[in-house]
Amino acid sequence: MNVRSQISMVFHLDKCIGCHTCSIACKNIWTDRKGAEYMWWNNVETKPGTGFPTAWEDQEKYNGGWVVEDGELKLRSTSKAKTVFNIFHHPNMPTMDDYYEPWTYDYQHLFNAPEGPDQPTAVPISMVTGELINIKSGPNWDDDLGGSPIYAENDPNLDGLTDQQRQQLFAVERLVLFYFPRICNHCLNPSCVASCPSGALYKRGEDGIVLLDQNRCRAWRACVAACPYKKTFFNWSTGKSEKCILCYPRLETGQAPACFHSCVGRIRYLGVLLYDASRIEEVAKSPVEDLVEAQRSLILDPNDPDVIAAARANGIHDSVIESAQRSPVYKFVKEWKIALPPHIEFRTLPMLFYVPPMAPVMAGKENGAVKNVSEDLFHDIEEARVPMRFLANLLGGGNEGKVRYALRKQKAVRWYRRALTVGDVTDAQAAEMLAQADCTPEEAEAIYRLTSLCTFDDRFVIPPMHREEAIEMMEDPLEHKQNTGFGFLTGPRRGL
Amino acid sequence: MNSVSSYLDQFFFLAFPYVALFTFFFVTIERYRNRKFTYSSLSSQFLENQQHFWGLVPFHYGILAVITGHIAAFMVPREILWWNSKPLRLYILEGSALVFAILAAVGLIAAIVRRANVSKMRKVTSPVDWVLFALLLIQVLLGIEVAVRYPWGSSWFATSLSPYLWSVVRLSPDISYVTPLPLTVKLHIINAFLLILMFPFTRLVHILVIPNPYLWRKPQVVRWYRRPVKA
Numbered sequence: 001m002n003v004r005s006q007i008s009m010v011f012h013l014d015k016c017i018g019c020h021t022c023s024i025a026c027k028n029i030w031t032d033r034k035g036a037e038y039m040w041w042n043n044v045e046t047k048p049g050t051g052f053p054t055a056w057e058d059q060e061k062y063n064g065g066w067v068v069e070d071g072e073l074k075l076r077s078t079s080k081a082k083t084v085f086n087i088f089h090h091p092n093m094p095t096m097d098d099y100y101e102p103w104t105y106d107y108q109h110l111f112n113a114p115e116g117p118d119q120p121t122a123v124p125i126s127m128v129t130g131e132l133i134n135i136k137s138g139p140n141w142d143d144d145l146g147g148s149p150i151y152a153e154n155d156p157n158l159d160g161l162t163d164q165q166r167q168q169l170f171a172v173e174r175l176v177l178f179y180f181p182r183i184c185n186h187c188l189n190p191s192c193v194a195s196c197p198s199g200a201l202y203k204r205g206e207d208g209i210v211l212l213d214q215n216r217c218r219a220w221r222a223c224v225a226a227c228p229y230k231k232t233f234f235n236w237s238t239g240k241s242e243k244c245i246l247c248y249p250r251l252e253t254g255q256a257p258a259c260f261h262s263c264v265g266r267i268r269y270l271g272v273l274l275y276d277a278s279r280i281e282e283v284a285k286s287p288v289e290d291l292v293e294a295q296r297s298l299i300l301d302p303n304d305p306d307v308i309a310a311a312r313a314n315g316i317h318d319s320v321i322e323s324a325q326r327s328p329v330y331k332f333v334k335e336w337k338i339a340l341p342p343h344i345e346f347r348t349l350p351m352l353f354y355v356p357p358m359a360p361v362m363a364g365k366e367n368g369a370v371k372n373v374s375e376d377l378f379h380d381i382e383e384a385r386v387p388m389r390f391l392a393n394l395l396g397g398g399n400e401g402k403v404r405y406a407l408r409k410q411k412a413v414r415w416y417r418r419a420l421t422v423g424d425v426t427d428a429q430a431a432e433m434l435a436q437a438d439c440t441p442e443e444a445e446a447i448y449r450l451t452s453l454c455t456f457d458d459r460f461v462i463p464p465m466h467r468e469e470a471i472e473m474m475e476d477p478l479e480h481k482q483n484t485g486f487g488f489l490t491g492p493r494r495g496l
Numbered sequence: 497m498n499s500v501s502s503y504l505d506q507f508f509f510l511a512f513p514y515v516a517l518f519t520f521f522f523v524t525i526e527r528y529r530n531r532k533f534t535y536s537s538l539s540s541q542f543l544e545n546q547q548h549f550w551g552l553v554p555f556h557y558g559i560l561a562v563i564t565g566h567i568a569a570f571m572v573p574r575e576i577l578w579w580n581s582k583p584l585r586l587y588i589l590e591g592s593a594l595v596f597a598i599l600a601a602v603g604l605i606a607a608i609v610r611r612a613n614v615s616k617m618r619k620v621t622s623p624v625d626w627v628l629f630a631l632l633l634i635q636v637l638l639g640i641e642v643a644v645r646y647p648w649g650s651s652w653f654a655t656s657l658s659p660y661l662w663s664v665v666r667l668s669p670d671i672s673y674v675t676p677l678p679l680t681v682k683l684h685i686i687n688a689f690l691l692i693l694m695f696p697f698t699r700l701v702h703i704l705v706i707p708n709p710y711l712w713r714k715p716q717v718v719r720w721y722r723r724p725v726k727a
Binding site for chain 2: 080083087088089090093094095096128129130131189190193194196197198199201202203204205206214215216217218219220221224234236237238239240280467490492493494495496
């Protein structure tokens with residue numbers, strides 16, 4: 001057992017209202033720079049929809065992530081041998097057209113336009129070329145377009161749905177959509193790291209954050225092609241790739257990352273998971289249908305004395321272990337099993353988990369009134385407008401059982417609380433639902449509290465990162481006395 | 497021999513190579529140590545993908561093959577002469593060298609056209625890039641002219657240029673090997689040293705950071721501030 005700690009995340013999709021506050025917080029802090037205008041380290045997608053960049057989930061198109069061939073884990077986009085040939089022209093490199101060409105507006109024209117018969121307008125201008133631009137699409141062009149034949153109908157997750165299910169999704173009165181916020185998953189088996197010819201990408205040993213060494217990146221572009229979530233971006237101005245850094249300067253000072261901190265719906269949770277690094281490869285090679293379970297088995301119980309001893313032996317600080325014991329992520333993912341990894345079939349073992357959203361029921365009409373009577377207590381889970389198959393493709397690696405389990409438990413918690421507070425559900429009914437959903441009243445109460453009544457400190461259990469001790473090993477603070485500081489002191493000026 | 501051309505020969509083949517080599521080593525190392533961030537291939541594939549393939553791929557394969565040939569003739573001239581002792585083998589070597597040179601020229605011209613025509617490309621092309629393009633194009637075209645007008649260069653490189661270049665390396669330059677050469681060949685040599693001089697001031701530095709460790713490193717990279725103590 002090789003115990004490591006990982007800062008992990010849960011996004012509760014049932015609470016996301018699609019306000020994009022997270023995206024704006026991130027953009028204002030990190031990507032409001034030349035060459036990075038088009039990047040959205042955090043973005044919110046409408047599902048069903050094609051996302052950003054367009055159809056990123058379609059690996060037939062982008063060739064990201066891993067596949068298992070002859071019992072070996074292999075990158076789809078590159079290999080040691082292929083790197084030699086891919087280095088001049090990467091065959092799987094997306095271009096700006098797959099994202100969008102960033103633009104601004106010529107606001108000065110509103111003030112400077114000469115007097116004339118017409119109102120002056122602010123025309124759109126490309127932020128790359130500075131020329132007039134005819135805007136055809138943008139980063140969030142399909143926002144809320146749940147039933148759109150251009151976007152929603154091309155969602156790769158519709159794969160495997162029956163014609164009837166597809167028609168339901170797009171029938172006018174039954175349209176449905178939910179939001180899917182995304183950041184870098186800080187994977188356990190990151191394909192961006194494995195593909196980087198220069199070794200510029202790395203996973204931090206102490207907290208598992210995946211970073212990109214700007215001094216070592218040489219623009220070979222392999223990471224952009226290899227990441228199946230398309231969360232490494234190429235800065236066309238500096239000639240370096242960039243990615244989400246999980247706001248590590250904030251985490252190191254005990255603050256939640258900006259997108260987490262600003263989340264209006266309070267859908268985001270962050271905490272430490274302890275995991276067994278010696279089994280990563282074995283788990284990543286599991287058969288597709290077992291992947292969700294296999295990844296869960298990697299996550300270790302932070303209260304187990306053996307795990308604690310092994311963690312200490314690996315140099316994990318007691319305060320980090322204590323933080324792992326209070327981790328909300330551990331509860332959602334491992335104890336309650338209601339948070340699931342996105343597209344685990346890409347085999348990067350993402351460490352961002354999603355609680356699947358409850359969807360409105362597919363109600364029938366009788367004599368002009370809505371008819372919704374069923375003997376089945378979990379009726380609206382099975383008859384929801386978002387087919388189980390769709391959610392399974394997105395969050396279960398195709399395994400409907402995992403999604404059904406998570407949704408049934410959420411539904412049972414609602415009925416349990418309804419029995420307690422509203423009273424239109426009998427205690428017997430609530431108890432039966434809990435039993436069927438593999439849930440105890442105590443667990444239901446805990447899920448309810450962490451979902452609905454969670455405070456800031458409940459949602460973000462940030463471990464002390466002890467960077468101060470770590471950095472003292474590398475840099476002598478006194479050496480830099482009366483200096484401007486230490487680290488990356490020059491601006492990111494493009495090379496000649 | 498008139499004195500002006502003699503002075504020019506002395507400048508370009510005696511002094512200039514050392515100016516170029518000194519600048520190359522000094523600035524390259526200084527840039528790597530102090531401005532590491534600027535070491536990048538500055539790829540523009542993200543902005544334009546189609547013409548990129550038709551320019552960059554033939555250029556790189558062509559130029560790499562040709563440079564390998566030059567280095568081989570410099571390092572192992574005897575073996576090259578031995579290989580060329582059979583006419584058929586000489587024709588194969590010279591013929592394939594010319595093909596690769598033409599490949600490089602075609603790719604280079606395609607790359608220049610791409611830079612000039614695509615508006616996004618012009619935004620990421622600096623004045624230094626244009627100078628570099630000009631030098632490279634001159635060098636490749638001069639090389640092709642030499643190959644066509646003065647054939648069997650692989651043999652005479654080994655007998656006249658290799659000794660000269662080695663004399664430069666040994667710090668006792670002997671320009672008697674190069675003074676009798678035709679003007680085109682001389683220009684090719686001078687431009688080569690000019691490229692070496694310009695090397696550290698251009699994006700050419702990406703050649704020095706080719707990622708060979710990737711071929712033997714483990715796929716995953718983990719960096720620790722403090723390595724965990726193994727139990």
